[in-house]
Amino acid sequence: MQPASAVHDYFAVFGLPRKLAIDTSALERSFYKLSRKLHPDLYARASAGEQQWSLDQTSLLNDAYRTLRNPVSRTEYLLKLEGKPVASEEQAPQGDKPKDSRAPADMLEEVFELNMQLEEMRMNRKMGEDDPSLRGDLEKARTQFEGQLADLDEELKTHWQQWDAAVDAGATERTEQVKDKMFALLDRRRYIRNLVRDVNDALGA
Amino acid sequence: MAYSDKVIDHYNNPRNVGQLDKSSETVGTGLVGAPECGDVMRLQIRVNPETQVIEEAKFKTFGCGSAIASSSLATEWVKGKTVEEALQIKNTDIVKELALPPVKIHCSVLAEDAIRAAIGDWKKKNGVAETEAATQTVAAQ
Numbered sequence: 001m002q003p004a005s006a007v008h009d010y011f012a013v014f015g016l017p018r019k020l021a022i023d024t025s026a027l028e029r030s031f032y033k034l035s036r037k038l039h040p041d042l043y044a045r046a047s048a049g050e051q052q053w054s055l056d057q058t059s060l061l062n063d064a065y066r067t068l069r070n071p072v073s074r075t076e077y078l079l080k081l082e083g084k085p086v087a088s089e090e091q092a093p094q095g096d097k098p099k100d101s102r103a104p105a106d107m108l109e110e111v112f113e114l115n116m117q118l119e120e121m122r123m124n125r126k127m128g129e130d131d132p133s134l135r136g137d138l139e140k141a142r143t144q145f146e147g148q149l150a151d152l153d154e155e156l157k158t159h160w161q162q163w164d165a166a167v168d169a170g171a172t173e174r175t176e177q178v179k180d181k182m183f184a185l186l187d188r189r190r191y192i193r194n195l196v197r198d199v200n201d202a203l204g205a
Numbered sequence: 206m207a208y209s210d211k212v213i214d215h216y217n218n219p220r221n222v223g224q225l226d227k228s229s230e231t232v233g234t235g236l237v238g239a240p241e242c243g244d245v246m247r248l249q250i251r252v253n254p255e256t257q258v259i260e261e262a263k264f265k266t267f268g269c270g271s272a273i274a275s276s277s278l279a280t281e282w283v284k285g286k287t288v289e290e291a292l293q294i295k296n297t298d299i300v301k302e303l304a305l306p307p308v309k310i311h312c313s314v315l316a317e318d319a320i321r322a323a324i325g326d327w328k329k330k331n332g333v334a335e336t337e338a339a340t341q342t343v344a345a346q
Contacts, residue, residue, distance in 0.1 A: 108236045112245050115267040194243035 010064035010077060019167055020078060020160035024069055031065045075182055084179050086186050107191060114141055114195055121202045142199045145192050152189045208270055209304035215274035220281050223263040225249040233327025235319040239311055244268030246276050248319035250283060252327050257287045271309040275299050275316035288324050
């Protein structure tokens with residue numbers, strides 16, 4: 001039996017290469033199969049060491065499955081493995097100027113305008129008023145941003161294919177380029193996801 | 206996480222909230238954002254064409270208390286300075302003044318970026334040559 005620490009890479013847990021276009025139903029089948037094999041109940045009469053191993057492996061398997069089945073967390077995880085961790089508020093750059101934290105410039109105007117409308121809506125609500133035309137604008141904005149989110153998810157899939165092809169070809173330069181593209185896309189996606197969330201909050205959805 | 210008294214003061218009584226006429230020749234506008242937290246910050250300056258002194262500064266920030274305090278402080282600090290003096294303001298000065306914790310340092314970076322972007326915009330409008338310090342921000346826009 002192997003020690004639990006032998007495998008840390010979530011792709012390797014499933015015996016997969018570090019590629020992104022994953023068949024999620026195959027992943028699910030694989031997850032259930034491995035779960036059954038590793039289940040702590042099977043080790044009820046095993047040594048304490050083996051019981052611990054089964055627990056550790058099961059928890060690793062669960063983390064791996066949760067991370068890989070979701071398109072965004074899978075991509076973020078791969079970027080982290082490949083030395084390009086996506087920024088989060090907890091790990092936001094400290095001290096020095098961050099190199100990669102600039103917002104997509106073309107989005108800023110849009111984001112700013114939307115925030116102005118959201119603020120107006122909240123103020124109206126506080127005063128007990130509801131401005132139907134403002135609500136209409138926000139509903140339009142929501143539809144638009146949800147559409148953008150869907151478009152980005154489609155675009156992400158084409159990046160996956162480029163990544164997988166570059167990995168197969170061993171083209172290091174191309175993998176670097178695709179990493180940058182995915183990184184930028186996820187940045188943009190996070191912005192839009194926040195906007196959708198804020199619009200939904202304001203509309204009381 | 207507890208905010209410092211200075212952050213709370215700026216948050217509750219933000220200085221210079223508002224808007225200047227974006228199309229005016231004497232106004233520079235900087236719009237910046239931080240994807241990691243979704244903050245957006247607009248900082249505007251009105252510059253005296255004769256003296257290059259920043260006579261008025263306004264901001265509007267959507268973000269956390271630290272982002273609002275950082276931009277509020279930034280408008281206070283740039284007022285009365287020449288554009289070249291204002292470019293000397295560093296995010297670390299803001300961190301010190303507001304006693305920002307490490308996780309909020311990016312808010313101060315954003316405020317510094319906003320100052321540079323506003324000055325860069327004003328320079329572009331007025332055909333003033335870029336100093337090296339400002340070029341970086343303008344190129345990134």
